[in-house]
Amino acid sequence: MLRTRVLGPSERRPSRPVLTDALDLAARLPRLILEARRVSASIHGIHGRRRSGPGETFWQYRPLVAGESASRIDWRRSARDGHLFVREREWEASHSIWLWIDRSPSMGFASSLAMASKLDRALVAGFALAETMVEGGERVGHLGLTRALASRRIVEMLAQAILADERNASSDLPPEAPLPRLSDAIIITDGLSPASALAQRIATLASSGARGHVLLIADPIEETFPFSGQAELFDLEDGLTLRVGDAGAWGDEYRQRLAAHREAIAEACRKAGWTLTLHRTDKPASEAVLRIASLIAASRSASGF
Template sequence: MVATQALDAGTRRPGRRETEGAAALAATMPRLVLEARRVSSLLAHGLHGRRRAGPGESFWQFRPFVTGEAAVRVDWRRSARDDRLYVREREWEAAHNIWFWIDRSASMGFSSDLAGASKVERALVLGLALADAFVDGGERVGLLGLTRARASRGIVEHMAQALVGDHAGLERDLPPEAQPARFDEVVLISDFLTPPERIAASLASLSAAGSRGHLMMIADPVEETFPFTGQAVLHDPEGGPSLDIGDAGAWGERYRTRIAAHRDRLREIARAQGWTLTLHRTDRPASEAALRLATLVIARGG
């Protein structure tokens, strides 16, 4: 079982566990990429992108030349292929990006017999699927502290490669320090089993320049119900102490009360910054959570 106590990230040092974690991630990433593509395809009909012509650097499409336009807008190389004149249009380069952070710390590796996947695998599938869907809708996507935002057709592979190479990220239970621009969207995917005051400080920092955000809380069904009986010992996967709780059945009610209070506090923190909070259980389909979060991001973007 996962304990809510977490070590300060600054006291950790990469070691054998981090190396093993990176190797395991590299081995499973191809399968997760395929699953993310499948989930992304399910979102395609529900998303309406904001891609449109305008001033910018990224090529969007060719369109027929319209009488009255300036001749300098004609793309003569494309026009030479047939009997029509064509104009090269570029995407609208508004200052709007969508930034992702996907928690890969030790607590995210938990998976019970009731779950469809471990929390980290589900978080990665959700993050990659949403990134693919947003890029397909005309948005630019990046990883906080790892990559620049881009509207690349290969965004899933690009993000997967960056995550596999980010060994330091295995020791981070909150996003790296970053300053997203005003009107940018930030998506944090984690179990958020971190002291609320640290989460509040992180969100305040990310929101300082006017960005908006969304918390996607990943939970194993066992973490919701605590269906244990008899003698039990809880182990903190982040490296903290173990706790002998004695009779798990008697302790369960107190646990459920505390986890509910923790989530209520997270909702307050998110609301104070104008962020949203969505809970996703790993025994539910990934597409369900992806559609919910995509809808929230689109609604925010207007």
């Protein structure tokens, strides 16, 4: 019998620093980090861009993001207009890889056909990509949570930032801000937000010329809709329910609408010059990580960076 499971709010977003041993995000993170490291090790060498020095030493300023140390604030620049700014080298800002991992309610879904929930798979893929990129000499950060870092502890740092972030835990769209021109974005999401809204965010992120890669995470039953007879459908984002008498009769229209939705996202990626990769949670995480790492390596090679 086909079964489904939805991760509850406490499993997706811890509400306090110290959590019980229940199956929540904090308890799962050590296992997910280990899995991410195994995946990263399995594709070692795909991204081999090590640089010998810090590059140009021109300075530029950007707003302070949540989780950054106050010691990084440039108080003289911040005093000019009342906002907090961080000073960093231009090369550091532009040659960076920016992750964004969707942790909205729909990401907590898992069927009995899947190897993991969409959220757990997204975290493993994101952490593995971060580890792989840092091993290749890149700086990696999470949009809206951390600055770009080349730390060997990048996975733990990302995990801690995500664990502490309650404000954005239900957001199904990345932050609305242009990325530096020579940076790369990796957006990991199930893509179930309105296609027009996601397309607008992609356009904004890419507006200064940043490259990007969207990794769509899907549960196998979201692809096939293998239901028949009476069924009750739940909207995990809005809490709405719908009872249908013959679920099998909905299958064709559902798949057509899903295909149209995905095509709208694909078109947004094409317009921005970004790539789109679909990954199902009944497949190994290494497939998605290898694909995205290869795309980033290819884009860096083609552009000379």
